[in-house]
Amino acid sequence: MTPNGSIRRRLFYQLAGVAALLSLAFFLVVRGVAERAAEGTQDDILAASATAIADSIRSEAGGATLDLPYSALSMLGTVGQDRVFYRVTVSGQTLTGYDDLPAPTLTQRHGEPAFETALYRDDEIRVVSIARPIGAQASRSVAIVTVAQTRQGLESISRRITTLATGIAAGFFFLATALSLWAASSALAPFDRLTEAVTRRGPKDLRPVTANTPSELVPLVDALNSFMGRLRTSLHRTEDFIAEAAHRVRTPLATVRAQAEVTHLKLTKDEHKKAIREMIRAIDESSRSAGQMLDHAMVTFRADSLTREDLDLVAVAQETCARLGPTADLKDIAIHRVMPDHKVHFQGDGILLQAALLNILDNAIKYSPEESEITVSLTEDGDGLRLSVTDQGRGFGNIDLSRLTNRYERGANVGDVVGSGLGLTIAEDVAQAHGGTLSVASNAKGAGACVSFILPR
Amino acid sequence: MRVLHLASIILAFLAQSGAAFEIEDRVVYPATHSETSVLRVISTADQAVFEPIILAYQMAHPGVQVDYTITGTTDLMRAIHEEGAVFDLAISSAMDLQTKLANDGLARTYDTAATDGLPAWATWRNQIFAFTQEPAVVVISDSFFPLGNAPTTRDELIALLRENPTRFYSRVGTYDVRISGFGYLMATQDSRNSEAFWRLMEVMGRMDAQLYCCSGDMIRDVASGKLALAYNVLGSYAASQQDTVEGFSIIELQDYVSVMLRTALIPTTAENTQDAENMIDFLLGLGTRPDLVSASGLPAIDTATFQQNSALRPIRFGPGLMVFLDQLRRSNFLRNWENSLVQK
Numbered sequence: 001m002t003p004n005g006s007i008r009r010r011l012f013y014q015l016a017g018v019a020a021l022l023s024l025a026f027f028l029v030v031r032g033v034a035e036r037a038a039e040g041t042q043d044d045i046l047a048a049s050a051t052a053i054a055d056s057i058r059s060e061a062g063g064a065t066l067d068l069p070y071s072a073l074s075m076l077g078t079v080g081q082d083r084v085f086y087r088v089t090v091s092g093q094t095l096t097g098y099d100d101l102p103a104p105t106l107t108q109r110h111g112e113p114a115f116e117t118a119l120y121r122d123d124e125i126r127v128v129s130i131a132r133p134i135g136a137q138a139s140r141s142v143a144i145v146t147v148a149q150t151r152q153g154l155e156s157i158s159r160r161i162t163t164l165a166t167g168i169a170a171g172f173f174f175l176a177t178a179l180s181l182w183a184a185s186s187a188l189a190p191f192d193r194l195t196e197a198v199t200r201r202g203p204k205d206l207r208p209v210t211a212n213t214p215s216e217l218v219p220l221v222d223a224l225n226s227f228m229g230r231l232r233t234s235l236h237r238t239e240d241f242i243a244e245a246a247h248r249v250r251t252p253l254a255t256v257r258a259q260a261e262v263t264h265l266k267l268t269k270d271e272h273k274k275a276i277r278e279m280i281r282a283i284d285e286s287s288r289s290a291g292q293m294l295d296h297a298m299v300t301f302r303a304d305s306l307t308r309e310d311l312d313l314v315a316v317a318q319e320t321c322a323r324l325g326p327t328a329d330l331k332d333i334a335i336h337r338v339m340p341d342h343k344v345h346f347q348g349d350g351i352l353l354q355a356a357l358l359n360i361l362d363n364a365i366k367y368s369p370e371e372s373e374i375t376v377s378l379t380e381d382g383d384g385l386r387l388s389v390t391d392q393g394r395g396f397g398n399i400d401l402s403r404l405t406n407r408y409e410r411g412a413n414v415g416d417v418v419g420s421g422l423g424l425t426i427a428e429d430v431a432q433a434h435g436g437t438l439s440v441a442s443n444a445k446g447a448g449a450c451v452s453f454i455l456p457r
Numbered sequence: 458m459r460v461l462h463l464a465s466i467i468l469a470f471l472a473q474s475g476a477a478f479e480i481e482d483r484v485v486y487p488a489t490h491s492e493t494s495v496l497r498v499i500s501t502a503d504q505a506v507f508e509p510i511i512l513a514y515q516m517a518h519p520g521v522q523v524d525y526t527i528t529g530t531t532d533l534m535r536a537i538h539e540e541g542a543v544f545d546l547a548i549s550s551a552m553d554l555q556t557k558l559a560n561d562g563l564a565r566t567y568d569t570a571a572t573d574g575l576p577a578w579a580t581w582r583n584q585i586f587a588f589t590q591e592p593a594v595v596v597i598s599d600s601f602f603p604l605g606n607a608p609t610t611r612d613e614l615i616a617l618l619r620e621n622p623t624r625f626y627s628r629v630g631t632y633d634v635r636i637s638g639f640g641y642l643m644a645t646q647d648s649r650n651s652e653a654f655w656r657l658m659e660v661m662g663r664m665d666a667q668l669y670c671c672s673g674d675m676i677r678d679v680a681s682g683k684l685a686l687a688y689n690v691l692g693s694y695a696a697s698q699q700d701t702v703e704g705f706s707i708i709e710l711q712d713y714v715s716v717m718l719r720t721a722l723i724p725t726t727a728e729n730t731q732d733a734e735n736m737i738d739f740l741l742g743l744g745t746r747p748d749l750v751s752a753s754g755l756p757a758i759d760t761a762t763f764q765q766n767s768a769l770r771p772i773r774f775g776p777g778l779m780v781f782l783d784q785l786r787r788s789n790f791l792r793n794w795e796n797s798l799v800q801k
Contacts, residue, residue: 068786070649074777081582083560084776096785121562 007191008184015180019173027169034161038154039126041079046128047113049076050147053088054132057143064090064134064143072147080153085120090134091141101146104129123150190214194221206232236301243297246290253290257283292422295355299426303433308347313385313455314339316350317378320357324365331370335361338377344385346455348434356430359423360389360451367393367449380457384436387453395442395449427453477540478532486511486523493520496732499537500548501530501638502719502755506697507548509752514739521732530554530638537563537724545733548721548740550591550691551638553645553778555720559584560779565723565730571738579718579758581774587718588740589755590762592692592769593643595708596676601628601685602706610712611653614688618660625664628685630675633668634794639717643689645781645790646715646772653712658797661688666798673698680704691717697754709768716763716771719755 052072057064066088076084087097102118104127113128125148132143190213197211208225257280264276321335328335346353364374372392379386428438436455443450484504500507504527511523526544528536530551536542537558549555558564564584572586579587595614597607608614618625632640647654667684669675672694675687680702695707721740723733743749744757756762763769772778780786 065785065789067789068780068783070777070780073780074773074775077773077775077777081775083562083582084779085560096783123562 008188011184011187012180015183016177019176019180022176023169023173026172027165030165030168031158031162034165035154035158038157038161042126042149042151042154043113043115043128045075045079046115046126046147046149047130049073049086050113050128050130050145053086053147054130054143054145057088057132057134057145059135062139064095064141066095068096076147076149080156082150082153083123085125085148087146088143089146090143095143097146101148102127103144104146117151118148120148125150126154190217198224206235239297239300242293246293246297250287250290250294253283253287257287289422292359292426295359296422296426296429299352299355299429299433302349302352303429306352306433307349309350311346311348311350311353313344313346313353313378313387315343316353317357317376317387320354320361321376324358324361327362328365328374331365331368333365333368333370334373336373336375338375338379340378340380344378344380346385348455349430352430352433356427356453357387357389359426360453363423364389364391364393364449364451367391369393384454384456387455388450389452390443390448390450392443392448395447396440424451427451431455478528478536478542480526480528480532482527484508484525484527486515486525488520488522489515490519492522494729494732495522495524496546496729496736497524497526497544498546498548498736499526499528499533499542499544500546501528501533501550502548503527506753506755509749510740510743510755513746513749514736517739518732518735521735534558537726541726543726543728544724545727545729546721546736547724548719550717550719551642552585552718552720552772552774553642553782554638555585555722556581556774556776556778557782558722558724560776563725565725565727567723567734567737569734569738571741575741576758576760578771578773585720585722585774586737586741587720587758588737588743589693589719590716590758590771591694591719591756592709592714592716593689594692594695594714595686595688595710596679596690596695597686597706597708598679598682598684599704599706600682607706607708608710609708610710611651611657612712614686614710615653615657615660618664622664625685627665627667628683629661629664630667630669630678630684630687631661631689631798632675633670635791636670639672639691640689641781642717642772643715644794647689648790650713650715650770655793655797657688658794662798668798676702676705693754693756696756709766711768714766714769716769718758718771 049072052069052075053066056069056072057066068086073084073086076082085098085101087099087101087103088095089103102120104114104116113130116127118125118127127146127148129144129146132145133140134143135141193211194209194213194217197209206228208228209221211221213221260276260280260283264273264280267273267276317339318337321337325335361374361376368374368391374392375388375390377386377388377390379388424438424440431438431453434455436453439452439454441450441452442448482504498511504525507525511525515521515523530549531554533547533549534551534554534557537544537547538561547555547558555564559582564582566583567586568583572580572583575586595608608617618629632643634641634644644654667678669678669687672691675684675690676695676698678684679687682704690707692707692709695705699705699707721737723730723737727733741758743755744759746757749755750757763771781790
């Protein structure tokens with residue numbers, strides 16, 4: 001399935017985008033605040049300087065004079081090395097200072113410093129002005145103290161802060177991006193765990209998923225479980241239906257067969273007898289197919305909840321051979337049993353194992369020519385237990401051996417023999433239910449097939 | 458021996474005809490090899506003081522003709538600040554006036570490794586560069602003060618004068634701050650540093666203090682025994698005079714000693730900034746040339762001196778230096794000073 005976008009990528013880009021926005025906001029805020037603080041500092045010092053000068057103004061002999069306080073100008077040199085200008089006017093006449101320093105354009109209240117930024121001698125300056133009334137009530141005049149300073153120190157502070165803020169914002173962004181990458185992976189980890197839990201399951205494991213999942217995934221897991229539940233129910237119903245159908249078909253078939261045999265005895269004409277024999281053979285095959293479907297349904301059902309009991313595989317194999325002995329005898333087929341003389345213990349479902357073996361052996365007898373030999377052997381090797389059935393029949397022809405165990409798949413050379421194609425499927429299902437495999441090969445010694453049922457120890 | 462072309466004062470006046478600022482002397486030092494450029498220097502340092510430095514500079518830069526104009530601190534200020542006279546380098550002992558030139562935008566910025574190596578107190582705005590440190594000292598006459606008997610602080614000096622009014626009457630001297638820029642700078646710094654300054658001025662006024670324009674005259678009168686002591690004499694000049702003039706000693710007071718920094722700046726009117734910058738680099742390297750220091754008598758910038766003697770205080774650059782240049786402040790200060798010292 002081609003994925004439509006990636007949650008991880010989207011999550012990462014969104015988190016990184018948020019980080020970038022926050023970094024930018026941080027940068028702007030820090031720079032704004034710092035520049036305002038630096039400007040505020042300069043304004044404060046300018047105001048203090050102007051106030052100190054205004055405080056030193058005194059009336060003298062009808063006019064005004066002042067002693068420029070040393071601190072008024074020296075304090076302006078404490079922050080940077082900016083140029084400083086000042087001017088004191090009384091009633092519009094310059095008392096002292098730079099008489100080309102622009103007078104403040106702002107209307108101001110007495111005593112309150114008024115600030116503005118202006119251009120003076122090719123430099124940007126910050127200007128503060130304070131108005132101060134002087135003299136007695138009758139001859140009152142207004143002195144205006146103006147102090148100005150260039151802003152190079154401010155610019156250099158601003159540059160420093162900008163550099164610092166840029167560095168911090170960039171660092172924050174990169175750290176946040178790395179963390180987003182981690183967060184995106186971490187947030188999506190439950191998906192990986194769920195995927196793994198579901199992938200690890202066997203093909204027939206339709207139990208509900210019980211892995212711990214975060215609340216966001218619970219609806220998905222619930223939906224998945226509900227879906228699997230319905231699927232399982234549906235499968236069961238199908239198997240039940242097949243079993244029921246097979247059962248219902250087999251019983252009447254037995255009656256039909258009995259009636260056909262009775263009729264066969266009564267008939268005298270050869271062509272009639274032949275027709276009845278054909279009929280009986282067809283009934284046998286139908287009955288046999290119905291039996292296998294029953295077996296298959298049973299295997300499917302029991303494999304779901306496998307019961308494990310202590311078994312002796314030798315006994316199981318012996319019993320199977322014994323049960324099919326009469327069938328083999330009909331075709332004069334000899335069954336050789338190569339078994340260890342001690343018990344071979346195995347934890348498994350006896351009914352399933354017997355069904356599997358019965359199907360394999362039955363297949364062997366069915367496809368073996370008359371007066372041939374079949375070997376049933378039980379061996380133990382490093383891999384596990386191997387139950388092999390080797391015959392001298394026709395083998396499987398030129399068909400992909402791995403496909404033989406598919407349902408209803410049959411050998412390429414069996415057109416003349418009636419069969420359902422379920423036998424090896426049943427055997428393999430049983431093997432897999434026990435954690436084993438079914439190996440299908442041609443007989444190593446001459447013609448025939450070798451089907452091995454391999455179980456883990 | 459090199460042949461120097463010495464222009465007379467009159468010739469110099471003719472060359473600068475139309476200039477309103479007064480010059481004391483003008484000396485042209487021709488290039489030692491084929492001349493490539495002219496460096497016009499306006500300076501307050503005497504020819505005798507600065508000639509060794511100029512000659513050494515020309516050793517390193519043989520193609521440069523140095524046109525050296527000598528003037529007073531106020532005239533230097535007037536030349537550059539008001540008349541826009543064209544000079545490539547302005548060298549002055551008046552820190553306040555140099556500061557005002559830089560503050561008013563009349564100095565160029567110059568920034569190199571040499572200027573970066575200066576202590577923070579020896580430069581301002583990368584426009585003013587100090588290359589000497591010259592303390593203001595007390596010079597005493599050996600005939601008046603037997604060994605070990607000299608005052609060590611201003612308070613001791615005040616007490617000494619008060620206790621011996623007849624002995625010191627008309628026998629103390631100091632700068633006339635109305636005419637000497639260096640004297641005014643030192644007096645204003647003293648008034649900032651210590652309350653004792655005004656008391657000292659009062660006492661000296663009562664002693665009928667003699668007022669001088671220059672350190673040389675004070676040293677001459679102290680050495681001859683006409684004065685018992687002179688206050689606020691340029692220490693570097695006194696030290697250089699000690700080799701040739703006998704009869705006086707130098708005292709650095711222990712409460713504090715103001716240290717004047719001789720500075721160079723490149724005016725905005727400069728036409729030959731390259732050589733001016735070279736000259737500044739050369740001046741800032743004065744500390745590496747003990748021969749020039751002893752020949753010129755100009756002590757180079759040396760932070761170690763201030764660590765050894767904590768009483769030494771370099772006068773700080775900054776807008777504060779312009780306070781005493783304020784017209785009102787200056788007239789008020791001079792009125793106070795006259796009230797204290799010129800008691801007629």
